[in-house]
Amino acid sequence: MSRRIPLKIFGALVALWLVAPTLVVIPLSFTGQRSLAFPPERWSLRWYETFFSDSRWVADLLNSLQIGALVGVLATVAGTAASYALTRGRFRGRGAVGALLIAPMLVPTVVFGVGVYALFLQLRLVGTFTGFLIAHTVLALPFVIIPVSSVLSRFDTTLERAAAICGASRGRAFFSVTLPVIAPGLLSGFMFAFVTSFDEVVVSMFISSPYLETLPVRMYSSIQRDVDPTIAAAATLIICFTSALIAIALLAQSRRRRVS
Amino acid sequence: MTAPSPGTRPGRPARPADRRAGRQADRARGRSATAVERAPGSRHWLLIVPTALLVLAGFGYPVATIVVRSVTQPEPGLQNFSWLLHDATALEVLGRTLVVAAVATLITLVLGYPYAYLMTVSGPALRGLLMLAVLMPFWTSLMVRVFAWVIILQDHGVLNTVLDALGLGRTQLLGTTTGVLIGMCQILMPFMVLPLFNAMRSIDRRLVQAGMICGAPPWKAFWRVFVPLSLPGVFAGSLMVFILSLGFYITPAVLGSPRQELLPNALYTQISELLNWGRGGALAVALLLTAGVLLAVTAWVSKRVTGKSAQVTGGLEL
Amino acid sequence: MSADLEHFGSADLKRSGAAIELRGLTKTYGSSQAVRGVDLTIEPGEFMTFLGPSGSGKTTTLNMIAGFVPPTSGDILVDDEPLNAVPPHRREMGMVFQGYALFPHLSVWDNIEFPLRQRKIPKAERRELVRTAVRTVQLEGFERRRPAQLSGGQQQRVAFARAIVYRPPVLLMDEPLGALDKKLREALQEEIREIHRKVGTTFLYVTHDQEEALTLSDRIAVYDDGRIVQVGTAKELYERPQSLFVAQFLGESTLLRGVVHPDDRGRLHAGAYGIPLPGGHTVRGDAVVVIRPERLRLSAEQPAPGRAGVPVTVRDETYLGHSRKLTVELPGGSTGLVREGPGTASGLRVGDTGFATWDPAMAAVVPDK
Numbered sequence: 001m002s003r004r005i006p007l008k009i010f011g012a013l014v015a016l017w018l019v020a021p022t023l024v025v026i027p028l029s030f031t032g033q034r035s036l037a038f039p040p041e042r043w044s045l046r047w048y049e050t051f052f053s054d055s056r057w058v059a060d061l062l063n064s065l066q067i068g069a070l071v072g073v074l075a076t077v078a079g080t081a082a083s084y085a086l087t088r089g090r091f092r093g094r095g096a097v098g099a100l101l102i103a104p105m106l107v108p109t110v111v112f113g114v115g116v117y118a119l120f121l122q123l124r125l126v127g128t129f130t131g132f133l134i135a136h137t138v139l140a141l142p143f144v145i146i147p148v149s150s151v152l153s154r155f156d157t158t159l160e161r162a163a164a165i166c167g168a169s170r171g172r173a174f175f176s177v178t179l180p181v182i183a184p185g186l187l188s189g190f191m192f193a194f195v196t197s198f199d200e201v202v203v204s205m206f207i208s209s210p211y212l213e214t215l216p217v218r219m220y221s222s223i224q225r226d227v228d229p230t231i232a233a234a235a236t237l238i239i240c241f242t243s244a245l246i247a248i249a250l251l252a253q254s255r256r257r258r259v260s
Numbered sequence: 261m262t263a264p265s266p267g268t269r270p271g272r273p274a275r276p277a278d279r280r281a282g283r284q285a286d287r288a289r290g291r292s293a294t295a296v297e298r299a300p301g302s303r304h305w306l307l308i309v310p311t312a313l314l315v316l317a318g319f320g321y322p323v324a325t326i327v328v329r330s331v332t333q334p335e336p337g338l339q340n341f342s343w344l345l346h347d348a349t350a351l352e353v354l355g356r357t358l359v360v361a362a363v364a365t366l367i368t369l370v371l372g373y374p375y376a377y378l379m380t381v382s383g384p385a386l387r388g389l390l391m392l393a394v395l396m397p398f399w400t401s402l403m404v405r406v407f408a409w410v411i412i413l414q415d416h417g418v419l420n421t422v423l424d425a426l427g428l429g430r431t432q433l434l435g436t437t438t439g440v441l442i443g444m445c446q447i448l449m450p451f452m453v454l455p456l457f458n459a460m461r462s463i464d465r466r467l468v469q470a471g472m473i474c475g476a477p478p479w480k481a482f483w484r485v486f487v488p489l490s491l492p493g494v495f496a497g498s499l500m501v502f503i504l505s506l507g508f509y510i511t512p513a514v515l516g517s518p519r520q521e522l523l524p525n526a527l528y529t530q531i532s533e534l535l536n537w538g539r540g541g542a543l544a545v546a547l548l549l550t551a552g553v554l555l556a557v558t559a560w561v562s563k564r565v566t567g568k569s570a571q572v573t574g575g576l577e578l
Numbered sequence: 579m580s581a582d583l584e585h586f587g588s589a590d591l592k593r594s595g596a597a598i599e600l601r602g603l604t605k606t607y608g609s610s611q612a613v614r615g616v617d618l619t620i621e622p623g624e625f626m627t628f629l630g631p632s633g634s635g636k637t638t639t640l641n642m643i644a645g646f647v648p649p650t651s652g653d654i655l656v657d658d659e660p661l662n663a664v665p666p667h668r669r670e671m672g673m674v675f676q677g678y679a680l681f682p683h684l685s686v687w688d689n690i691e692f693p694l695r696q697r698k699i700p701k702a703e704r705r706e707l708v709r710t711a712v713r714t715v716q717l718e719g720f721e722r723r724r725p726a727q728l729s730g731g732q733q734q735r736v737a738f739a740r741a742i743v744y745r746p747p748v749l750l751m752d753e754p755l756g757a758l759d760k761k762l763r764e765a766l767q768e769e770i771r772e773i774h775r776k777v778g779t780t781f782l783y784v785t786h787d788q789e790e791a792l793t794l795s796d797r798i799a800v801y802d803d804g805r806i807v808q809v810g811t812a813k814e815l816y817e818r819p820q821s822l823f824v825a826q827f828l829g830e831s832t833l834l835r836g837v838v839h840p841d842d843r844g845r846l847h848a849g850a851y852g853i854p855l856p857g858g859h860t861v862r863g864d865a866v867v868v869i870r871p872e873r874l875r876l877s878a879e880q881p882a883p884g885r886a887g888v889p890v891t892v893r894d895e896t897y898l899g900h901s902r903k904l905t906v907e908l909p910g911g912s913t914g915l916v917r918e919g920p921g922t923a924s925g926l927r928v929g930d931t932g933f934a935t936w937d938p939a940m941a942a943v944v945p946d947k
Contacts, residue, residue, distance in 0.1 A: 004381070011378040014371055015393035018449055021408045022400050024418060028411060038411050038418050082311035089304035097312055104319050106551065108507025110524040111544040114531050115322030118329075138318040141311065161646050162679035164666035165750075166740065167696030173667075176692075180683040199401045202509050206532075219403040223410065223514055232411075235404040242399050 026239065029232035036227060047233040057218065057234065064215040067129070068198040071136040075193035076186055078137065079144030086145070087152040098145075105142035109202040112139070117206035127209025135207055136197040143192035151185030191249055195242065327548070330541030340542035350526070354546060357523040360437065360444075361505040365498050367445045368452040372497065373490075376456035380463075394453045397446060406514050409443040410434065413515065435517040443515045444508055451504060452497040459493025460486075495562040503551045523547055595623030595780040596657045596747035598643065603652035605638050612638040614804040615652070622747075625774050625781040629791040630801030631827070636784045637676075639801075640750055643782065645669050656748065667696070672741035672779075674754040678733050680725035686736050687712070687721040693744045711739040714773070731762045738770075742777070751783045755790065767793050788828045792816070800824050816870070822944050825868040832874060832914030832934075834867040834888070835946060846943065849910060854886045854938040864946035871903065871917035873940045876924035878932045887935035890914065892926050906934060 024038060032042030051057045085091075086098050104112065116135050117126070125131035155178065163173035179186075201216040208217050215234065222231045330340050344350050379390045397405060412418045413433040420430045433439040463486060471481030509524040516522070521529070523543060531540035598620040605613040613635040620626045628636035641647040643654055645666035654661040661669060672693075681689050690711050694704045712718060715735035725733055734754060741749055754770075755763045771794055774781050785791055791798050792812040799809045800823075808815060808824045819825035825833075836848030838861055846853040846867050853867055881887030890906035893913065904916045904926070916934060918924060926932050 004378075007374060007378050008382075008386075011375055011390060014375050014449075015390060018393045018446060019396050021412055021446065022396065022405055023408075024411050025404060025408050036411055036414065037416060038421075078311040078314060081307040085304045085306070085308035089308070091305035094305075097308055100320065101311065101315055104315070106503055106555075107319075107323060108509075108524055108544075108547050108551070110507060110509045110527050111326060111547055112319065112323060114527065114540060114544065115324075115326040116318070117531075118325050118537070119322045134314075134318045138315055141315065156677075156679065158675050158677065158679040159681060161644070161666070162673070162675055162681070162740075163692070164646070165644055165669070165671055165673040166693035167667050167670075167744075168692075169665075169667050172696065177681055177683075181681075183683075195399060199403070201403060216401065216403045219407065220510065220514075223403075223407060227410075231407055235401070235407055238401045238404050242401065246399055 022239065025232045025235040028229060029236040031229050031232070034228060036229065036232075047229040050228075050230045051233045051237070054230070057215075057230065060213055060215045060218045061234075061237070063132075063212065064198055067132045067136060067214060068194045070133055071140055071197035072190045072194035074133065074137045075140040075144045075196075076148075076190045079141050079189060079193070080148050080186060082141070083145050083148040083152055087149050101145055102142045104139050109139075109200075113203040113206040116203060120207055126207050127212045129212065131207050132197075132204065132212070132214070135203050136200055137193075139200060139203065140193035140196040143196050144189035147188045147192065148182065148185045151182045155182055187249060191245060194245070198238075198242075323544075323548075326537075326541045326544045328541075329537045330545050331538075333538035333541065340538040341545075343539060344542045344546060350543075353521050353523055353526045356437075356520065357506060358550070360441065360522060361502050364441060364444050364448060364505045365452075365502045367441065368448050368501050369494065369498055371445070372449060372452035372456055373494070376453050376460055376493070379453075379457050380460040381465075394450050398450050402447065402510060405447060406443060406511055409439070409446075409511075409515055413439045413442065434515060437516060437520050440512045440516040440522075443511045444505055447511065448501045448505060451500045455496035455500065456490065456493040459490050459496070463489045491565055492562065495558055495565075499554065499558045502554060506547055506551055594745065594747050595778050597622045597655075598748065598780060598782070599653075599655040599658075600639070600643075601653040601655070603639065603642060603654065604650045605635075605642060605647060606650040611804050613642070613649075616806055618799055618806060618809065620780060620782070623778045623780055625771075625783065625794060625796040627783040627785060627791045627795035627798045628801055629785060629788060629798050629827070632786055634801040635804040636799075636801045637752055640752055640782060640784050643748075644671060644673055644750055670746050671748045671750055672744070672746040673750040674734075674737045674741045674752065676753040676756055678725075678737040678754075680733055680736055680740075682725055685722050685724055686717060686728070689725065689736055690739045690743050693740060697744060699744075707743055711743040714742070715739040730758050731766065734758065734766060738773075742773070742779070745777070746779065748780045748782065751781065753785055754783075756785075756787075763790070770794060792828070800827060802827075817940070817942065819868060819942050819944060822866055822868075822947055825866075825942065825944055830871055830915050832869045832871065832908070832916075833912070834869070834908065835912075836865060836867070838862055838865045838943070851888060851909065853888070855943050856939050856941055859943045861943050861945050865943050866946050868942045868944060869914075869936050869940075871915040872919070873936050874914070874916040874934050875922055875936065876904065876906070876916055876918070876926050876932055876934055878924075878926065878930075881933055881935035884937075885935045886938045886941070887933045889931065890934045891931045892928050895928055908934075 028036065028038055028040060029047055030043050030045065031037075031040035032044040032046070033040055082101055086094060086101075112135075120126045120131050120135075125134070159177050159181065160173050163177045164170070168176060199216060200214070201220050204214050204217045205220065208214065215238070219231055219234055222228075331338060333340075344354075375390070375394075379387050382390070410417075414420075415430065415432060415434065417434070419433060424430050433442070467489070468481050468485050471485040472478060476484060507524055508522065509528065512522045513525055513528075516525075518525075523546065527540050527543040527547070530536045530543060598618075600616050600618045603613055603616040604611070616635070616639055618626075628639060630636045638647060642649050643661075645661070645664065649662065656669075681692065684692065687708060690708045691704055694707060699707070712721060715738055717732065717735055717739065720728065720732065725736065728736065734757075737754065741751075751770075755766055758766065767790060770781075774794075783791075783794060795812060797809060797811055798815055799806045800815065801807070802823050808820050810818070815824060815828050819828065822833075825831055834846065834848055834853060836846040836851075836853065838846055838855070840862055843859070843862075844855055844857075846855055846865055855867065876890070876892070888909055890908055892904055893907050894905040896903045896905075901917055901919045902923075904918065906914045906916060908914050914934060924932070
């Protein structure tokens with residue numbers, strides 16, 4: 001075992017490199033100075049005040065939350081239907097369709113961004129809620145299809161037969177047996193879809209307008225121009241929010257495990 | 261215990277007469293006949309139609325538009341590609357993008373392999389912690405992470421303070437390719453570690469012991485048995501990291517310098533600032549081609565070496 | 579499972595088993611035929627077992643009866659009504675699956691209640707029926723557990739309770755005991771048999787375990803390569819196999835190969851020996867005489883008049899407590915098996931030579947493959 005001590009030290013350093021950098025924004029958000037100097041010399045809550053008193057920051061946060069939640073639902077429903085077809089269906093071109101649905105994860109977002117920008121200009125969807133929903137849902141789909149396909153392919157189809165012989169029609173069998181059993185996969189798909197939308201910058205930058213933009217877009221332009229610690233306050237809020245989401249998901253999972 | 265009385269016979273709709281009636285009703289409706297005759301799974305493809313149409317219209321069409329514009333704007337022809345292949349700056353950007361992607365892949369592999377190995381061999385508690393550390397970047401916002409790197413890498417930032425305290429002297433990191441690589445690699449680590457861990461976890465560790473029983477010293481048994489068996493993970497992780505790093509836009513835009521542009525940033529400049537859709541399209545085609553060729557080559561090599569096709573999505577099954 | 583069987587024991591329930599008829603049932607997958615024209619009549623309340631090696635078509639037949647697999651051709655009739663057009667969820671059958679297929683997200687109680695909920699049975703009656711089923715399979719106190727928290731035997735009981743709770747006229751079982759160890763399997767066999775006696779439901783049981791089939795069934799249909807090669811009671815199959823396959827698949831035996839000439843049907847010509855055959859057989863040409871180990875006697879002397887016999891050399895013996903099993907070498911070098919009980923001990927030892935004798939009427943003759 002002692003042979004592994006160097007390996008463990010190495011692992012700890014890498015883990016630190018993965019986790020720690022993100023956390024520096026939290027103390028910085030409480031700085032009393034106007035600069036991003038770290039560590040701060042004075043402390044205050046003024047940047048949170050700035051954040052919440054600036055209607056544009058708050059509006060963008062709300063936009064991001066709304067779009068993220070809707071995209072989560074849309075992508076989970078569309079992605080689950082697609083995964084069901086991909087894992088259960090036997091049709092020609094299954095591989096090609098699967099590749100098409102996964103492609104948004106692999107094609108550079110800039111390429112997709114300029115493309116969708118060109119399309120949305122024609123359709124007058126730039127700076128609209130619908131535009132954001134379409135673009136983000138397409139981007140989030142692979143992150144639903146991958147976990148849901150994986151739970152579906154592990155799902156024992158004899159359970160559906162058992163439900164049928166017990167008297168359940170196909171629809172009832174799906175809703176009373178299949179869906180509850182694959183629910184953890186759906187939950188993780190929903191979370192991934194939400195985070196994908198909540199985080200998205202590049203495509204959002206192209207399709208946003210001064211009237212409708214999302215929080216990451218605002219953060220990006222803020223970094224580019226007037227760097228002040230308000231962005232650290234925004235970042236801290238995002239960290240708290242996503243941490244809470246993960247905590248809820250983990251809690252739900254561990255409860256499920258304890259019950260079963 | 262009282263037996264259910266004959267009058268109320270709840271659990272038994274199964275009286276022969278009832279059964280017969282039910283079946284006759286089914287036949288009369290005629291729908292269930294087809295439901296049974298059809299082979300299982302033959303109608304499931306219908307479920308994919310709405311999703312596929314959405315992706316075709318919302319993703320396939322826009323990307324195709326950009327590709328088409330590369331040969332039609334400003335006028336039909338290949339002039340945009342001839343610009344890409346003859347313009348020194350454009351070639352430099354292309355070359356730099358490939359080098360950065362390759363170096364990022366190498367760094368994440370060198371750091372990720374021992375890390376994934378540690379996850380495989382450690383107990384559940386330590387493994388859980390290591391897994392959490394890998395997933396953290398997955399869950400924290402890209403903008404937050406990029407901003408954090410600004411704070412750390414800036415001239416009077418955390419890293420320079422530490423370097424100074426160690427007596428190594430300050431050095432410029434923000435606005436350099438080194439800075440971009442540091443930020444990129446942290447963001448890309450999960451995409452390397454997860455496929456590696458998935459591959460290593462499925463290796464039967466008794467095989468390594470068998471190698472040692474056969475007379476190989478531990479390191480040799482590891483090298484000859486464990487490493488080859490982990491290759492599918494190496495291929496999947498490297499492929500994923502390389503392809504993703506080709507498309508990085510935000511990180512180089514914030515942490516790098518405009519004088520050391522990468523391809524996605526050049527593409528943005530062409531279209532958003534110069535409104536040159538044709539040249540932007542050509543750059544997009546270059547990006548897509550590189551990723552496509554890479555996918556094909558890796559699939560081929562991986563098939564030759566491991567006998568299995570590389571799973572691009574190998575690590576994401578959470 | 580015997581505690582509350584009186585609920586299933588009413589005269590009314592005795593009549594609840596359905597008759598099943600299979601007519602020319604065939605299933606083809608591409609170019610391979612899984613089931614090739616099965617004809618079978620199953621009486622109401624009968625315990626019928628499909629026995630055969632894996633891949634012989636017995637599970638496919640069961641799945642066609644359940645409605646999971648559409649037949650390529652042929653008919654399934656239950657109480658003279660064709661079932662082909664009825665989907666599984668309206669066939670009113672119970673089924674115990676291989677590996678049980680319990681719903682992992684539901685408790686024991688909810689699993690057993692599931693079929694009743696599908697039938698929209700009022701809550702009070704549901705509770706009564708589930709309670710009875712739980713008591714029948716002796717799982718009181720486990721109602722709130724999830725399947726994952728139960729042992730294999732307990733899971734099997736839940737699967738059984740779920741299949742019988744709505745008292746279907748037909749109960750299908752696909753290798754229900756396959757995953758359990760020998761001792762538990764034997765105990766559960768006893769209980770299944772007990773329940774069958776009381777409920778009068780038609781049981782259709784699939785297994786590849788010949789001992790299980792012999793223990794449980796009223797009749798057994800032996801499958802080979804997509805066909806039923808013989809149907810009969812355990813005794814009929816064991817003592818009167820109609821083919822070498824059935825003879826070898828069920829139990830051990832001594833085989834003597836030879837030829838039956840059309841003009842001398844009373845004898846099997848095996849080398850220098852003429853072996854007397856049971857009367858009334860219809861085998862011609864290459865044939866095999868099948869003799870069960872307990873029908874063979876060893877002795878140092880020539881067979882008595884009326885008994886058939888061949889000279890043998892004892893090669894091996896195995897003590898089985900109350901009996902012993904001897905392996906003997908037959909003329910021509912093949913081996914035979916003799917089981918000797920306390921009353922039939924011969925005293926021959928390994929290396930001794932003597933005669934193996936039998937009553938020709940107790941042997942079977944089947945065509946050689």
